[in-house]
Amino acid sequence: xxxxxxxxxxxxxxxxxxxxxxxxxxxxxxxxxxxxxxxxxxxxxxxxxxxxxxxxxxxxxxxxxxxxxxxxxxxxxxxxxxxxxxxxxxxxxxxxxxxxxxxxxxxxxxxxxxxxxxxxxxxxxxxxxxxxxxxxxxxxxxxxxxxxxxxxxxxxxxxxxxxxxxxxxxxxxxxxxxxxxxxxxxxxxxxxxxxxxxxxxxxxxxxxxxxxxxxxxxxxxxxxxxxxxxxxxxxxxxxxxxxxxxxxxxxxxxxxxxxxxxxxxxxxxxxxxxxxxxxxxxxxxxxxxxxxxxxxxxxxxxxxxxxxxxxxxxxxxxxxxxxxxxxxxxxxxxxxxxxxxxxxxxxxxxxxxxxxxxxxxxxxxxxxxxxxxxxxxxxxxxxxxxxxxxxxxxxxxxxxxxxxxxxxxxxxxxxxxxxxxxxxxxxxxxxxxxxxxxxxxxxxxxxxxxxxxxxxxxxxxxxxxxxxxxxxxxxxxxxxxxxxxxxxxxxxxxxxxxxxxxxxxxxxxxxxxxxxxxxxxxxxxx
Amino acid sequence: xxxxxxxxxxxxxxxxxxxxxxxxxxxxxxxxxxxxxxxxxxxxxxxxxxxxxxxxxxxxxxxxxxxxxxxxxxxxxxxxxxxxxxxxxxxxxxxxxxxxxxxxxxxxxxxxxxxxxxxxxxxxxxxxxxxxxxxxxxxxxxxxxxxxxxxxxxxxxxxx
Numbered sequence: 001x002x003x004x005x006x007x008x009x010x011x012x013x014x015x016x017x018x019x020x021x022x023x024x025x026x027x028x029x030x031x032x033x034x035x036x037x038x039x040x041x042x043x044x045x046x047x048x049x050x051x052x053x054x055x056x057x058x059x060x061x062x063x064x065x066x067x068x069x070x071x072x073x074x075x076x077x078x079x080x081x082x083x084x085x086x087x088x089x090x091x092x093x094x095x096x097x098x099x100x101x102x103x104x105x106x107x108x109x110x111x112x113x114x115x116x117x118x119x120x121x122x123x124x125x126x127x128x129x130x131x132x133x134x135x136x137x138x139x140x141x142x143x144x145x146x147x148x149x150x151x152x153x154x155x156x157x158x159x160x161x162x163x164x165x166x167x168x169x170x171x172x173x174x175x176x177x178x179x180x181x182x183x184x185x186x187x188x189x190x191x192x193x194x195x196x197x198x199x200x201x202x203x204x205x206x207x208x209x210x211x212x213x214x215x216x217x218x219x220x221x222x223x224x225x226x227x228x229x230x231x232x233x234x235x236x237x238x239x240x241x242x243x244x245x246x247x248x249x250x251x252x253x254x255x256x257x258x259x260x261x262x263x264x265x266x267x268x269x270x271x272x273x274x275x276x277x278x279x280x281x282x283x284x285x286x287x288x289x290x291x292x293x294x295x296x297x298x299x300x301x302x303x304x305x306x307x308x309x310x311x312x313x314x315x316x317x318x319x320x321x322x323x324x325x326x327x328x329x330x331x332x333x334x335x336x337x338x339x340x341x342x343x344x345x346x347x348x349x350x351x352x353x354x355x356x357x358x359x360x361x362x363x364x365x366x367x368x369x370x371x372x373x374x375x376x377x378x379x380x381x382x383x384x385x386x387x388x389x390x391x392x393x394x395x396x397x398x399x400x401x402x403x404x405x406x407x408x409x410x411x412x413x414x415x416x417x418x419x420x421x422x423x424x425x426x427x428x429x430x431x432x433x434x435x436x437x438x439x440x441x442x443x444x445x446x447x448x449x450x451x452x453x454x455x456x457x458x459x460x461x462x463x464x465x466x467x468x469x470x471x472x473x474x475x476x477x478x479x480x481x482x483x484x485x486x487x488x489x490x491x492x493x494x495x496x497x498x499x500x501x502x503x504x505x506x507x508x509x510x511x512x513x514x515x516x517x518x519x520x521x522x523x524x525x526x
Numbered sequence: 527x528x529x530x531x532x533x534x535x536x537x538x539x540x541x542x543x544x545x546x547x548x549x550x551x552x553x554x555x556x557x558x559x560x561x562x563x564x565x566x567x568x569x570x571x572x573x574x575x576x577x578x579x580x581x582x583x584x585x586x587x588x589x590x591x592x593x594x595x596x597x598x599x600x601x602x603x604x605x606x607x608x609x610x611x612x613x614x615x616x617x618x619x620x621x622x623x624x625x626x627x628x629x630x631x632x633x634x635x636x637x638x639x640x641x642x643x644x645x646x647x648x649x650x651x652x653x654x655x656x657x658x659x660x661x662x663x664x665x666x667x668x669x670x671x672x673x674x675x676x677x678x679x680x681x682x683x684x685x686x
Binding site for chain 1: 536537538539540541543544545546549550552563566568569571572573574575576577578579580581632634636641644645647672673674
């Protein structure tokens with residue numbers, strides 16, 4: 001299938017939309033390869049390739065997620081280019097990986113650009129705030145999102161057109177040794193994702209769980225699904241042995257006195273608007289514009305008769321904020337409560353108190369959210385879904401989308417609603433709920449899952465055979481006698497070690513490329 | 527006291543620190559120093575909540591921190607120091623905190639107007655503190671997470 005301008009435009013729109021969703025739809029993780037791979041495959045008329053490559057890329061980029069405003073590899077660019085060329089130029093999965101990974105790394109420049117340029121929109125929003133012009137602020141939020149979408153859409157479009165004309169010829173012109181080398185590189189690349197994830201999840205006490213997960217997968221035919229299931233059970237046993245976890249309001253949880261009544265309509269307005277938290281995300285103020293956008297209708301109503309106070313309120317919320325987008329609820333609820341009190345009596349609540357609440361909560365909530373969501377939920381669900389996808393099961397992207405987003409919507413609502421009901425008492429309660437046990441349990445499930453992935457999907461093998469007298473010895477058979485999947489385990493641990501040594505993703509990717517090409521061409525690995 | 531990593535970050539403990547730096551540096555104990563936070567039990571509880579069990583978290587005032595430095599508390603335990611601003615860091619360094627380099631995350635109070643990098647803004651007082659830390663020969667690098675590029679603040683400070 002040839003990549004026409006029209007097709008490139010459709011795929012670029014898909015990339016732009018996936019990225020726009022990160023900004024405006026509350027981070028639903030639809031930019032992950034497990035979702036975009038199959039969709040691109042479907043558009044290209046080859047769902048199977050989309051599933052397999054999407055699943056494999058999900059593994060490669062497993063540990064690569066945006067934490068606290070950092071810029072991760074650009075998944076939409078990498079995934080869509082990889083799948084499109086795999087179908088159009090009839091590449092192997094490994095060859096497609098070799099294109100997708102550098103494309104994703106290069107593509108991150110687009111996000112860098114968008115986050116830099118969004119500073120302009122944040123500054124413009126500031127000027128609108130001075131006049132109490134909420135329409136202007138909303139416009140800036142949307143323009144910022146447009147810039148973000150374009151920063152991903154345009155590179156995808158250009159990449160597709162350039163590559164569409166040349167990839168097939170380039171690959172066909174490669175000498176056999178280099179093709180063999182690149183195929184080896186492709187089979188080594190998932191070790192990057194596993195190593196990255198290991199580095200974020202593992203503490204010395206928890207590391208054995210990784211090896212347990214690996215052993216089960218290596219010595220049995222349980223697959224990732226089986227290992228993940230055992231992992232979740234192990235986590236539950238652990239959590240309940242240590243005393244359990246409970247979020248439901250206990251007898252002792254009293255409403256803190258600071259609670260103000262909010263109607264259901266008001267709450268649901270905050271809820272829906274909070275999906276836009278990451279709008280016009282810029283390096284210097286991050287979620288400031290999105291947070292203000294969340295509050296706009298509320299503040300407008302609150303300070304309807306007092307234009308100066310409205311301007312002051314808009315300005316004070318256009319200051320730096322960054323937290324995990326799923327769990328911004330408590331900050332929204334406490335801010336709204338304080339603003340309502342201030343509107344009733346300007347003397348009662350000093351603006352500094354409102355700033356203080358935001359500043360003190362964003363860090364801890366970001367920490368809790370990032371470790372639970374990017375650190376555990378996405379890798380575990382992503383790992384299981386990727387396994388299904390590589391097996392060609394078209395349920396995989398749907399499973400990932402629905403499991404992740406049911407949790408997403410539930411967490412978003414419950415943290416918001418509970419804080420409206422209990423004030424900061426909800427957060428107090430959270431700190432006595434055994435939440436840390438939950439976190440540690442989640443770490444166990446996550447590590448077992450990664451171990452299972454290494455033991456199932458990482459295919460590093462050696463074709464080396466040597467002859468002593470009349471006996472031929474296959475090196476791989478010798479390794480298998482020591483332990484099945486020994487080379488994948490070593491590969492993953494080497495990446496883990498390199499990350500611990502402070503090497504960056506890009507450096508590790510370069511090393512994997514060089515090693516893959518050399519060892520593959522020499523037929524040491526392959 | 528064995529400081530394996532020190533960081534100035536207005537959010538103290540959050541995702542970048544937990545997923546990015548704790549394992550990377552082999553931290554076993556986090557010492558977060560801030561008078562305001564140390565006096566607020568809700569904030570203290572929440573900050574501790576985000577950290578995996580097995581890692582000790584001490585959230586203390588500057589005065590307590592100086593005492594800990596004097597006592598050489600926690601011996602050889604791999605310790606991560608977190609402060610919210612350069613002023614607090616300077617106080618601790620002057621009190622004998624054994625560090626030669628510091629990592630910087632997001633530092634930008636609403637009233638800070640001097641733009642040092644895209645992630646770091648300073649007030650007049652903060653700029654003075656940064657400069658003094660620079661003069662003491664401390665290497666100051668701005669870097670959110672281990673995988674990201676580094677901006678050396680010492681170089682930036684020569685322009686101010």
